[in-house]
Amino acid sequence: MKRFDQINMIPFIDIMLVLLAIVLTTASFVSQGLIPVNLPTAEQVSEPSKDEEPLEIAINEKNEFFLGEEKVTLEQMAEKLKVQAKPETLIVLRIDKAAVFEHFVKLIDLLKAQELNNLSIQAQQEP
Template sequence: MEEKEVSVINVIPFIDIMLVLLTIVLTTSTFIAQGSIPIQLPKAAKGASAALQGHTIEINRDGRLFLDGQPTSLPLLKQSLSAVDRAAPVLIRADRSLLLQGFVEVLDSVTQMGFKKLSLQTESING
């Protein structure tokens, strides 16, 4: 039996696989983007380089609080953080259009509880 020499490579299966992978990536990225809390961060000359691993407190433009992505209130926030190690870092993300009083109340509560590693996430002016 003679073997035939292959003169053409069939790339259609490769293209099919790439289209399926592209569909999976686009679908996944859509779900990831929709699952976030909409916050427009304030701008600063230098944005935060890397967030520390710890707890994240988010305040949206309506003043609603979220602890690690879960809705909460100020009393429940204090109760949840009371069981946390005071050496754990806390990241505060607040919408730029939030009234200052809402941010100050959260910051004051966290500092009164004894947390020392606090950081505020901002957006870089350039990006």
């Protein structure tokens, strides 16, 4: 029987490719956020640029406001945005389709008052 002096790398490469596929799959789920928001659908949906980390604001079906993953009131959000956001900061809005439209209008009014105009509204692609 012939003895091998080298390590067979093919099984190692197979395992690494499987692990890479698992990491890439789970990474796409993590980026969606932890706040459950039932987004409205749209025909034209584009991805925001990845130049800088966007600031995410969400309103869920219970009409609760979230700045990132932190639940805040509209007044608290105004104070936190003064500290965290600059006029060029990309702000991604995730609004549940069951949320009251009045809350969306109040949020937009707050952002305009602080001159935060770089907005992106997140939606789901229509099937």
